Amino acid sequence: MPDTNPSAGAAPLPRRNGGAGRGEARAGVLFALPWMVGMTLFVAIPLILTFYIAQTKFQIIGAPKWVGMQNYEALWTDPAFWTSARNTLVFAVISVPLKLIIALGLALLLNRATALSSFYRTVFYLPFLMPAVAGSVVFMLLLTPNAGPVNLVLEALGFNPPDWLLDPNAALWTLIMLSLWPLGVETLVFLGGLQNIPKEVSEAADLDSPRGWHKLVWITLPLITPMVLFNLVIGIIYSFQIFTQAIVIGGTTGAPAESTLMYMVVLYRAAFRYFNVGLAAAMATVLFLVVLILTLLIFRTARSWVHYEGGER
């Protein structure tokens, strides 16, 4: 990443008094200590333990037994692993871009100053506050084949609606559709970016071209690319970890016909239903590495398409 420090090239800062500097350093460490302890206890140690347990046979009760790479070999031949990986990949590839596009559209609308702006912002954020389980159940009731309001309306309009959650060809798409509902955070992040675009830049763009999409493509989008990057990375991480909606809708078997069987569901059932914690830990390790590699790749490519104010391309 280019050096974007505004003080780069300026005169060096005066040296601080050594004793005071050490005092400040100590204070800094003390302030950071709770976070460091928390990070060690709740992130670093569990992460290392996961790598270790992934190479053991561990049934929760009793001590883990070292088995080397056996759990990874078992994953390789497990059809549920591949089915869930494929479903999760399809879910991520489709839902993440859709989420970004819809959230951006909403943010553009909410960015218009109207008397009801605050009201709309609240309304669009509300779904995010609803627990995922409750939201999923509400949608299941709405999408019930015969008595659900959605199908009743569609039938009244002359359509032949699908069995949203019963048809294996429709269920994954329904799950993707449901993931598009709570867009509050993504929309707010985009909105924050839009509101940070300097007025003079926006007005200059209006003068240069009367076409709205010119301004969107050449001015607005480049200026909010940091927000796109943030939403993209967070979206990918979350989409690979989809669990609650999938297990509420499809149970641990990914009904119907494994069409909603997601990676985290398979991991969960391996650990807490089959008591095969070693295999679950191996799955967690694989997921960790995949998400890590994807995130690093995105950050790597971000150098060419993310623009920071005051920075270089």
Add this chain to the structure above:
Amino acid sequence: MSYKTFAAPGRVSRRGFLAGSAALGTALSLPQGAFAQQEGQLLLWLPGGSDLFCKIHTGLLEGFSSGAGLGPATTVCGLGQDTEFTQALIGSITAGSPPDISMLWDSPVSLGAQGAFMPLDDMMKGSKIPLETWPAGLLSSSQFKGVTYGLPVTAGVYSMWYNQEMFEAKGMSSARDAFPKTWDEMRRMSKEFTVWDGDKLVTSGFMPNRVPETMAIWSALNGGMIFDEVNLKYLIDSEQNVEMFNFFLEWVDEEYKGDFNLVDRSGNFLDGYPNPTTGMGPAFREGRQAGMQSGSWLLGDIFADPVPSFERWNLAGNPVGPSGTTSVSGTWPNWFVIPVGSKNPRAAFDYLSYLAVEGSVQWYQQIPDVPTNKQVQAKAPAGLVEKRGQEVADDITAFLGEQAAIMTPMWNSPVQSFYTDQIARATEKIYTKASPVKEALAEAQAATQAELERVLAG
């Protein structure tokens, strides 16, 4: 127990997941005393169930503790069903503070074989509930390699339920003896009741089975077996089981337009309870289904909301498949275990002895889970006597007793949950025609046998 759903035990159903989430929240807000057991004071954990269910068990434990001179007992109710309850129980065992006694709605074999529950065999010797006082087929649901890890104190007994009024309206005899004895007879009779209005199923006769946990019963009815516990071998893709699924599949094609989705869109033809997701009422209780297989727990719930639209129903034995020779029944027991780490194992076992004999009689009076110990002479449940009269209630109680004596072994595998998921997957593939019968069963067989061998490898 007061109610159960068609979802496989341990398989996380939608309702189970919700109940579990709520239960976990409840559990976290419980006082510390609910989890920390003390010497001389029994602590009992129960999975889900109605308020009445909780009240009965609280009363039974308090009565026993008081009579035995123990300190005040604690019953923790509604800790969640299925996987959520198991998680909480395992957590308490690994943390060293388990309850003294826990009820399970899933076989204790899997966790017992891993050392989570105390073997009961030594305690049973010389007690008032020795091994020989239990039906062997039923007790095998708690045993692995000859070790008993729990007691199936009461059980729901699976049999055929049928609407006598629908039978009589068609001019058929509604006597138990006249009920179909073979699958062929049942299928022929079923057609008489099944009426479609376009793609809507208006009324139906009987349904081919698609409930994963009862597949062992249907397999046994066809002379087959799902799990050979002696040789530790799964037989999911045996000839009898392939034949069974082919029979069911032809039946679905012939009578139900080859599409269970159409059936499910028309109502709940799967069991005797309202569908928790769609809210659709049970077709049997609505008088739209002539018969179905169900557990005896429905005896307690059938008069609850929604009340049946007819008065007269009866129970009959399970019909035999083309390769079968004799009728069998099946069970879904209420198991009780003493977790490793219990601080009062002796008192806990004494309570199980009391519950298996005296306690189960009181339990059955209020909620008709059938007492299983051979020494128990259960009287007909009071609610059933009130609704159907003493004669019918006595007849049904006697019938359930006979059925309990011909139970096929079930729930006896250390990889029960894994098998349940595999057979559910295979069944779905077969009925949706995503895989041919042989292929779907062979896949389930290979996966389940491999998992069994992995677990047994030590």
